Amino acid sequence: MQLTGGQFKGRKLDVPENVKPTLSKVRESVFNILKSELGSFENLTFLDMFAGSGVMALEALSRGFNVTATEQNRLCIASIKSILLKLDARIKLICTDSLRAIKKLDGFDVIYIDPPWEYDYSEIIALAANALSRNGILICESDNKKPTPKEIPSGGIPSNVKLYKKKIYGRCKLSFYKLNVV
Secondary structure: OEOOOHHHOOOEOOOOOOOOOOOHHHHHHHHHHHHHHHOOOOOOEEEEEOOOOOHHHHHHHHOOOEEEEEEOOHHHHHHHHHHHHHHOOOOEEEEOOHHHHHOOOOOEEEEEEOOOOOOOHHHHHHHHHOOEEEEEEEEEEEEOOOOOHHHOOOOOOOOOEEEEEEEEEOOEEEEEEEEOOO
16 A cells, blocks of 8 residues: 655555555545645644554645544554654654544544444544534545435434535545534
């Protein structure tokens, strides 16, 4: 696997065997969409929840975001640290449960959520929405075979969170949310 854009474009990454990284076409699409909506990524913050391989955090870093990543698996944390050492790069890496960490974080311009697909996405989105900046974007990667949380009437997502875009890539679905700010 390799990074798809930015200053580290083309750099190869070794990731733990038990982790399924986000596909390169999905990563490229995410950052193309963000580029069209945000323009420059300089001085913007990016949170990768449930970082796993860390590839989304590394793609964000490569493109100029200030990056924070949360992950509880120590093998994944060690892998991300090894990659950062090879790249001579730094991110804020928090080794704990993402749902616990998000309650203490805030002010992110972009939050990328890619939990295990069996998790309750409504709870995660509700917690993450509280950590968004005023004009922030929350992106949720999920199984295309399951409904997007905002499509479920009792989804538990706060009324101030608006689903505004969906993209499908095979089995992977990306759902984009913003806060309804008056």
